[in-house]
Amino acid sequence: MSRILMIYYSLEGNTEFAAQTAAEYAEIDLERLIPAKEPPKKGFRKFMWGGSSVVFGETPALDPLKYSADDYEHIIVGFPVWASSFPPAINTYIKEHPFTGKKVDIIACSASGSCEKAVNKLKEKLPGNEFGKVLSLQDPAGDKEKSAGLIKQFIADIV
Ligand SMILES: Cc1cc2nc3c(=O)[nH]c(=O)nc-3n(C[C@H](O)[C@H](O)[C@H](O)COP(=O)(O)O)c2cc1C
Numbered sequence: 001m002s003r004i005l006m007i008y009y010s011l012e013g014n015t016e017f018a019a020q021t022a023a024e025y026a027e028i029d030l031e032r033l034i035p036a037k038e039p040p041k042k043g044f045r046k047f048m049w050g051g052s053s054v055v056f057g058e059t060p061a062l063d064p065l066k067y068s069a070d071d072y073e074h075i076i077v078g079f080p081v082w083a084s085s086f087p088p089a090i091n092t093y094i095k096e097h098p099f100t101g102k103k104v105d106i107i108a109c110s111a112s113g114s115c116e117k118a119v120n121k122l123k124e125k126l127p128g129n130e131f132g133k134v135l136s137l138q139d140p141a142g143d144k145e146k147s148a149g150l151i152k153q154f155i156a157d158i159v
Contacts, residue, residue, distance in 0.1 A: 002027035004011065004159070005067055009033040009089040011050070014109040015078045017141040021148050022107070025155040030042040031067050031156075035060040037100060040111030054083040059092040069099040077122065078156075081110035082115040091125075100128030105158045106135070107151075113138035133145075133158055 003140040006028050010016035019030050037060055039049035053060070069075060079086045104126060108115035115136045123131055140147030 002029045003072065004028045004074045004076060005031060005069060005072040006078055007031045007033065007069070007075040007090075007093060008076075008107070008108075009035075009080070009087050010078060010139075011039065011046070011077075011087070012093065014137070014139050015080050015143045017108070017137075017144065018109060018137055018147070018151055019078050019139075021151045022078075022155055023145075026159050028076065029063060029067050029072075033065075033093055034063040035089045035092070036063065037061075048086065051083040053088045053101045054085050057091065058088040058093055060088050062089060062092050062096075064098050065097070069097055069102070072102070073157075074103045074105075075099070076105045076107060077107070077126075079118075079122075081108055081112075081115050084121075086095040086118050087123050087152050090122070094125050099126075102129045103132055104129045105132045105154075106155070108134065109137045109140060111139055 006019050008015050008019050039046045052054050079090050
């Protein structure tokens with residue numbers, strides 16, 4: 001078991017790329033959250049479906065987890081920004097598996113490169129934890145070389 005658990009959701013592969021890359025630079029156990037039902041991956045419908053699921057505070061059922069946050073002192077939460085917030089799969093995790101007393105770092109992926117609102121909303125939902133660094137990535141799978149450099153530096157800073 002590693003010292004760090006990364007809990008993350010990815011619809012289109014950007015946060016997945018960030019998680020896999022992070023795990024190349026440190027021993028990190030990767031917990032990818034998979035909702036039983038996913039929005040369409042292409043087209044405008046994904047924004048409608050995904051956006052409304054955030055607005056309505058949905059908590060979709062998740063496939064079984066591999067790890068327990070209880071076993072870790074250090075957690076990285078990774079997510080794509082959805083409607084200036086975090087996606088419903090993260091909402092489900094926080095509701096069903098709340099944790100406190102952890103060191104928490106955040107990797108947020110977005111199309112705009114702006115994640116402040118979403119990060120603040122996440123922090124509000126995770127009281128009682130000590131927040132460290134935030135890595136904001138703009139669609140990192142679009143420029144893997146550049147993103148890998150940013151992720152490497154982030155991991156070096158937090159471990
Ligand atoms: C439903 C939905 C809502 C989104 N809302 C935002 C947003 O508010 N701001 C933004 O910068 N990007 C937004 N995006 C873009 C994603 O955050 C961005 O492309 C991210 O890198 C995708 O990560 P993923 O590939 O891990 O799913 C949204 C994407 C989807 C599907």
